Amino acid sequence: MLGRSLFRKEIRENTLKFLFGVLLLGALALIITTPAASGPYPQSFFSRQDNLPGMETNLDKSPETAQKTLFSHFWKQWNSKGLALAGILVSIILGAGVFAQEKAKGTLFFLASTPLSRRNIYDTKVAAGLVLLFACIIGTTLLLILFTSFYGISLPVLPFVIGAFSAFCGLAVIYQVTIIFSILTDDPLKAGAASAFLSSLLSIPGLFEGGQKYSLLLQMQSRNSTLEEPFSWFFFLLMAALFFALRHLGLWLCYREEI
């Protein structure tokens, strides 16, 4: 069960961090969209390619291919550069202070001395952070779709939202990892740094042949649910399993550390 008033407090306390995330990802959405202003897509896109030295000039320039290439371009820009990288930063910023900041300010004792159980406190804090993270990721993805529509490009909403959700699942795991470090230290900076380091380790499998599907970063880029490839549940199930395992670890640490 979640503590209603604690949930409201968490949302309010993290509003600035949420706004930072929206601004960061919103700015990225704008940066990704802005080149479209230079001319009608996808024609200008192909004309620039024609001018590149060594570029084949007999590319398939059919409207379907052009459309597909255009969507793919936006997909890679947004999912690889926007959500997967900037999203990690946002989830670490949201998670680093969850317990560490309360410990540093001495408010955790006040919270613990209320009738809320440690489970209540932990789950409520995680839920509030996830709501903000979700709103930030999905919201800015919709913002990207809105920005592109200003230039006459209609990106397919559903695949982009599914791709964003895929990134959110990976970010939720990183958020849990950050919270675990936040339980162990009373310095949000240390918790964030430790989480960033561990999150980078979770991407190491992607460096090896056949390990791509176990790489957190690569999976968050939604390669298995891109416009071209068939949708796969594997990543979602893996992230769900990791998330709940980390939640149990976090809760166990809360009791062990007597927060």
Added chain:
Amino acid sequence: MRNVFIMDFAVATAGLTKKYSFKTVLKDITLQIPKGKVFALLGPNGSGKTTFLKLISGLTRPSAGEGFCLGLNIATQGEEIRRSACFVSEEPRFYDFLTVQELLRFCRDLYPRWNSRFLDEHFKIFNIPIGEKIKNLSHGTRKQLALLIALAPEPELLFLDEPAAGFDPIFRRRFLNTALEKTIGEGKTVVIASHQLHEIERVADQIVFLREGQVLEHTSLQKIKANMKQIKVVFQTEPPSSLFTMEGILDVNRRENTFYIKVNRNIEAVWQACSRLPRFAMELTNLSLEEIYFYLMDNKREGDENNARPQSF
């Protein structure tokens, strides 16, 4: 512990021990806190007072032993305990970004009962600005706010950890009076951990003296003050040393010809023995709680056969 026994007391513990890594902070604490009384925990810094409060309020788990607070197991029913037992810490810290009113709303949703009328009355008495942000409140106002927040859920049991440390006497008295009127006046229990011996002497019914995580003495204030006396006598000649080895004499201090003899039993016999010697003056005085505290902390050692045991008081 038997269920009937547990329900008779606000708090009952048996062999309660708390260890942090390799350090034993509380060792084998067995005591009972009766309902409807003011119970004081006295002891120097690091004697385990706050740890004991945290244990019995279910905020931390015992390493060994067991305890029950309001009939609930302190190791497994912390949340249920804290619905009926509120805690005012030595340095209350709240969320600085909230206003007083927002903080009250935050707390109101956490408790099954909430007495808004009591709060309205006391906010006026304490002159707490309801619309002010917590970060702008003084230390004293925060502490008053913490007390009011702890009293608003009408707790059966109130834990006060150094409730008025660092405050002037007028504030201290007003603070404690508010806490006691609302609790003891309604038949509830208060457990205070404090160094403010004068205040404790004024309000406590029962006292536990703690040192290095162990109980030195558990007694009622009335009993310890009735049984522990001091004979102040100015002899005309040097008294025989056998006088000071009489049964019941705890301690003898000499300042020139004046002797201060602390006695906890056999008072009549010691008085008679002193009065048989040539003297200029002699009087029997009560010891203040402060004097008793210093005596116990300075002299009483675990397993010291020559010193009085708890039952002797």
